[in-house]
Amino acid sequence: MRLPSGRTIGPPEGRSWGLAEKTFNDLRADNRIWFGKDGDSTPRIKKFLNESDGQVVPSFWDMTDVGSNDEAKKEVNELMGQSDVFDTPKPVRLINRMVEIATKKDTFDIVMDFFAGLGTTGDSVMVQNANDGGNRRYILVQLPEPLDPENKDQKLAANYCDKLGKPRNIAELTKERLRRAGKKIREENPMFAGDIGFRVFKLDTTNIRAWEPDRGNLSQTLLDSVEHLKADRSEADALYELLLKLGLDLCVPMEQKTIVGKTVHSIGAGTLIVCLAPQISREEVEPLALGIVEWHKVMAPAGESTMVFRDGAFADDVAKTNIAAILQQNGLENVRSL
Structure with missing residues (x-):
């Protein structure tokens, strides 16, 4: 075996190598073989902390290490x-x-921090992924705690938010740190192809109107309830609520396409297809449905797909029935309305 130093060695006298050549070469390609500081020592397999079953983690961590x-x-x-x-x-x-001890690099482990602060946990997860080619993910929770420029301990942070043109709260600092950390990691690790993006969600009430009848004006209540989605909510709001209700990952890939002037969303490579256009006429039903069918064929999702439309968008029940029939005739059986 030729060492990185150039020296050639063989196994100890009377013994053979402990690994098959292919296994050794695979480990070496994955940077899992250590040849000593000068590259001239007998090779050893690197074993990470999270792979050492039964090993007790030391209770004292020196600042030179952490x-x-x-x-x-x-x-x-x-x-x-x-x-x-x-x-x-x-x-x-x-x-x-902590991340190295508690997670594996290639099983999409999730690291969750309920008190994100300045987002060090998210930064660390991205750094660790860049270090070992991992695919770990993170969830950070941070209340938008206000920053008071009149408070001497918060003044610099509040002014920093002003400089960014962002609201004065800690959550904005968290997001800015993650953006900058991701950019830095990408610059320092040009060969790293992992994900450094993130999505921001805020807790809110449902996007669906609740049935709250006005007993003094029941007719108007019925008219208002024709549209199920709340007027102040966006398509994105409704989309993410659908993901939650259907048990889909909030970070699944999303695409959108315009078909006969209507925006159609594909979530999870066609697992969920959503059109929340406010109006769909009888004339638009067939080209819209056939356009969705063609796009679905291109995406070719492995499992069953779910189609969702805005219930109040259809001109009448005939239009609604027709679009469901066309989709079902083409193998898209699971059609719902919102």
């Missing part, structure tokens, strides 16, 4: 381009250690 508060502040100051934006950040290396 960083310090000073290191964390320096990281944040350099990343955000301003000093003292946040008082108590955690060092990325500290969270990296």
